Amino acid sequence: MKTFLFKPQLFSCLKTYNKKTFVADLMAGLIVGIVALPLAIAFGIASGVTPEKGIITAIVAGFLISAFGGSKVQVGGPTGAFIVIIYGIIQQYGIEGLTIATLMAGAFLILFGVLRLGTIIKYIPYPIVVGFTSGIAVTIFTTQIKDLLGLSIDKMPSDFIDKWVVYLTHLNTIDAWSALVGIASVAIIAIVPRFSKKIPGSLVAIIIMTIAALLLKNYAGITSIETIGDRFSVSNTIPDAQVPPLSWDVIKGLVAPALTIAVLGAIESLLSATVADGVIGDHHDSNTELIAQGIANLASPIFGGIPATGAIARTMTNINNGGKTPVAGIIHAIVLLLIFLFFMPLAQYIPMACLAGVLVIVSYGMCGWRSFLALMKNPKSDVSVLLITFFLTIIFDLTVAIEVGLIIACLLFMKRMSETTDVKVIMNEIHEESDIKGNIEHLTIPAGVEVYEINGPYFFGAGNRFEEIMAAFGDRPKVRIIRMRKVPFVDSTGIHNLTNLCIMSQKEGIQIVLSGVNPQVHAALEKSGFKELVGEANICSHINLALNRAQEIVGSKMAN
Numbered sequence: 001m002k003t004f005l006f007k008p009q010l011f012s013c014l015k016t017y018n019k020k021t022f023v024a025d026l027m028a029g030l031i032v033g034i035v036a037l038p039l040a041i042a043f044g045i046a047s048g049v050t051p052e053k054g055i056i057t058a059i060v061a062g063f064l065i066s067a068f069g070g071s072k073v074q075v076g077g078p079t080g081a082f083i084v085i086i087y088g089i090i091q092q093y094g095i096e097g098l099t100i101a102t103l104m105a106g107a108f109l110i111l112f113g114v115l116r117l118g119t120i121i122k123y124i125p126y127p128i129v130v131g132f133t134s135g136i137a138v139t140i141f142t143t144q145i146k147d148l149l150g151l152s153i154d155k156m157p158s159d160f161i162d163k164w165v166v167y168l169t170h171l172n173t174i175d176a177w178s179a180l181v182g183i184a185s186v187a188i189i190a191i192v193p194r195f196s197k198k199i200p201g202s203l204v205a206i207i208i209m210t211i212a213a214l215l216l217k218n219y220a221g222i223t224s225i226e227t228i229g230d231r232f233s234v235s236n237t238i239p240d241a242q243v244p245p246l247s248w249d250v251i252k253g254l255v256a257p258a259l260t261i262a263v264l265g266a267i268e269s270l271l272s273a274t275v276a277d278g279v280i281g282d283h284h285d286s287n288t289e290l291i292a293q294g295i296a297n298l299a300s301p302i303f304g305g306i307p308a309t310g311a312i313a314r315t316m317t318n319i320n321n322g323g324k325t326p327v328a329g330i331i332h333a334i335v336l337l338l339i340f341l342f343f344m345p346l347a348q349y350i351p352m353a354c355l356a357g358v359l360v361i362v363s364y365g366m367c368g369w370r371s372f373l374a375l376m377k378n379p380k381s382d383v384s385v386l387l388i389t390f391f392l393t394i395i396f397d398l399t400v401a402i403e404v405g406l407i408i409a410c411l412l413f414m415k416r417m418s419e420t421t422d423v424k425v426i427m428n429e430i431h432e433e434s435d436i437k438g439n440i441e442h443l444t445i446p447a448g449v450e451v452y453e454i455n456g457p458y459f460f461g462a463g464n465r466f467e468e469i470m471a472a473f474g475d476r477p478k479v480r481i482i483r484m485r486k487v488p489f490v491d492s493t494g495i496h497n498l499t500n501l502c503i504m505s506q507k508e509g510i511q512i513v514l515s516g517v518n519p520q521v522h523a524a525l526e527k528s529g530f531k532e533l534v535g536e537a538n539i540c541s542h543i544n545l546a547l548n549r550a551q552e553i554v555g556s557k558m559a560n
Contacts, residue, residue, distance in 0.1 A: 006113075007288050008068045013325040021324050028323030029331025032075055035200040035317050036062070036332060037339055039362070041228070041347060042202075042355045043078040044306065046143060047086040049095070050232050051347055052340070053304050054078050056239070059336045061296035061308030066329025068295055070288030071273040073280060075314040075329045076296060080362045081268050082261070082307045084139045085399065089257050091158060096244045097254060102301040103243075104251065104258035105265065109294030112266055118286025121266045125413075127378075127386040128405040129267060130371050135393025135401060137367035140359055142394075147356035150178025150224065160394050175224045177216065178353040181209050185357025198321060202358045209354040228355070229348025236344035239304040260399040261297070261307045269293050269310030276315050313365070381412045421456035426483075443547060448554045453483040458494035458521075476508055478557050479550040483543060485516025495528045502534050511553050513538045515546035 036058050044054020058077035065076030089098045112121065142160060145167050146153055152173035157163055185205040192201030216222040228234060273284040289310070296308050318328050375386050389405035426445065445451055482498075490498075502512045512534050517525070522539065525531050531539060540546040 005288075006291055007070070007285055008292065008326075009070060009072045009285070009288075010067055010326040010330075013072060013327070017325065017327070022327065024322040024324050025328040026331055028318050028321040028328040030335055031198060031200075031321045032314055032318045032323070032328065032332040033335025033339070034203055036075075036077055036311075036314055036336060038200070038202040038206050038355070038358055039311075039314075040078055040336070041350070042358045042362070043080060043083060045228070045232075045352075045355060046080075046083045046140065046359055047078070047306055048090040049086075049098075049306060050234075051228055052235055052344060053306055055336055055340050055344070056303055057300050057305035057308050059333050059340065060303050060305055061300045062336065063330055063333035064296040064299055065269075065292050065308070065310065066326040066333070068288070068292035069273075069310075069326060069329075070285030070290075070292065071276060071310070071315075072282055072284075072325055073276050073315060073318050073323050073328070074269070074273050074284070074289065074310045074326075075318050075323075075332055076269070076293070076310050077308050077314065078306055079268060079309055079311050080140055080359070080366055081133065081136055081264055082309070083143070084136050084393075085257065085260055085264065086306055087143075088158075088399075089254075093254065093257075097250070098306065099244050099301040100246065100250060101254045101258045101261060102297050102305075102307050104254060105261035105307060106294045106297030106299075106301075108259060108262035109266060109297060110291050111294075112262065113287040113290035113294060116287050118266075118270060118290050121263075121270055121286075121290075124267060124406070125382075125385060125409040127375055127382045128389050128402070128409055129271070130368055130375055131386045131389025131405060132264075132393045132401050134367050134369070134372050135390045137363040137365075138394050140366070141363040144356040144359045144363070147226070147352040148179070148182035148360060150175030150182075150226065150353060177222055177225050178351070181213060181225055181351045182353035182357045182360075185209050185354040186360055189357065189361045200317075202361070205357060206350055206354055209351050209357075210349050213351045213354075214349060226352045227348060228350045228352065231352065232348075234345060234348045236341055238340075241302045242304075243302060256399055256403075260402055263402060265293055265297065265307060265309035266290055268312075272310035272312040272315050275312060276319060279316070279319050313362075381416075385409050385412065417457065417459075421454065421458060424453050424455070426451040426453060443543065446547065446551050446554055448478040448557075449481060449547070449550045450477040450479070451481045451483065453486070455486045457489055457491075458484070458487050458498075459491040477510060478554050479511045479513055480505060481513045481515055481543075481546050481550055483515045483546075484521060485518075485543075487518070487521055490521050490524050492528075495524065495530055498525075499528075499530055499533060502530070511538065511550075513540065513546050513549055513553075515540050515543045517541065 037055070040054040040058040041051040042054070044051050044057070047054070062075060062077045065074060069076070086098060089101055093101070112118070139160065142163055145151070145163075146156060151167065151170050152175075153166060153170050157166060188205040188208060189201035192199060192204050213225045213227065216225065269289055270286050273286070273289055277283055293309060300306065300308055314332075318332070323329075372386070376383055385405060385408050388408060389401050392401035392404055505512050514534065517539055525539070538549060540549055
């Protein structure tokens with residue numbers, strides 16, 4: 001049994017660390033910190049919390065994910081994927097409920113890592129990942145319409161369809177100046193990468209639009225452009241560490257949202273780390289990464305933060321700007337801390353329409369419409385999982401979408417696996433056997449003997465096919481040979497079916513003989529007691545031996 005090893009990449013990287021690597025990490029960390037600033041503020045506000053909570057999350061979680069993670073270049077923090085689930089938890093359970101759910105999610109993530117579930121999580125069906133990611137993107141876009149266009153709406157409904165109904169009925173309240181700021185922000189963010197890949201378009205948009213809004217307010221008397229300061233009281237004080245009171249009833253009520261946060265965080269962080277591996281030619285430790293994500297989500301809410309995970313956009317920015325080790329991610333957190341302490345009050349002048357523009361671009365990047373359309377050409381089962389997950393995400397919530405999507409995917413997986421196991425009857429001669437010299441052997445099946453062959457794993461009701469096939473034969477043989485050379489393993493269901501088949505056959509005076517049983521299957525049959533039922537002499541390693549044994553049984557029965 002393998003022992004679990006917690007191996008943060010930082011510790012191994014520091015053994016060969018040098019000045020050249022530090023300079024590369026320093027430059028990358030500075031740029032990623034600047035890129036992360038507007039995103040952290042936007043994600044915090046969109047999630048239903050204050051802007052400083054988004055930055056605190058990026059500082060605390062970003063530092064811990066880099067310090068203890070299993071990837072060299074992963075950068076963590078708040079992400080767009082969490083916006084929907086965080087907002088929903090706050091609406092139902094309040095800020096205190098979010099804090100407890102995040103703490104629980106952190107514990108779940110650590111447990112995932114300790115139980116070595118990192119590899120399994122990476123194999124969650126692709127249609128599910130695309131379905132809820134696209135659903136989240138559409139939901140984020142929907143939540144930003146009000147601020148993007150400066151609509152005058154007193155109370156926004158939580159339901160997706162109701163939101164659009166309210167938007168359509170309030171189109172006459174569009175504020176032209178806010179809409180201009182929002183649309184201009186989207187244009188700037190989209191255009192900047194064409195001129196420079198290193199300068200973040202979101203930061204350029206925020207600087208330009210903030211200055212423009214101040215000039216319009218002070219020199220043109222335009223006061224309709226709502227800013228962060230109009231909606232929030234911005235503070236640059238790091239809150240004291242606090243743990244909310246915990247009770248069993250509260251914990252039980254938050255298990256589902258906490259698991260959703262944990263699963264979503266695990267999927268996104270491992271997806272981000274896998275993408276990074278492909279770019280830098282490295283391999284991350286998925287279980288160590290999950291533990292680091294858990295540590296970060298235990299610490300972040302204690303300081304007033306929100307859930308965090310590995311961020312693909314910031315991780316790629318880190319790689320593209322020369323980041324080599326986790327030190328770059330740590331520097332990114334330090335840069336954010338310095339900005340928070342000395343420049344946070346300036347955030348109050350940022351227009352809400354500009355932040356909405358930032359999130360519109362984020363939602364477009366998340367939607368993955370090309371992957372969505374490509375999956376629509378796949379088998380109907382995959383399309384069903386994709387569409388169900390997508391519509392459940394936007395119409396209901398992410399928790400329901402992930403739960404239902406995983407259940408459907410598991411059912412489809414079981415159906416497909418059961419279909420891979422085939423049972424067939426072989427009549428008169430067996431043609432596919434070859435001897436040691438490679439010559440094809442023609443093995444004649446003796447009278448009174450039936451040969452059946454199982455292709456694939458023997459589980460999930462494959463035994464029922466024996467009954468269907470046998471029902472087609474009126475004559476009762478004296479021996480049934482079951483070839484199992486292509487059975488890689490057998491589970492308890494398969495053993496149960498074999499046992500029932502053996503008992504029913506014995507009642508009818510028919511002997512069962514197994515052929516080509518591999519060591520793993522043989523051990524499972526022996527452990528279950530099936531070997532005693534059928535008899536050791538009737539479990540053969542090769543079809544020749546099985547046919548000889550069958551002939552002996554037929555001969556002895558005819559003699560009696």
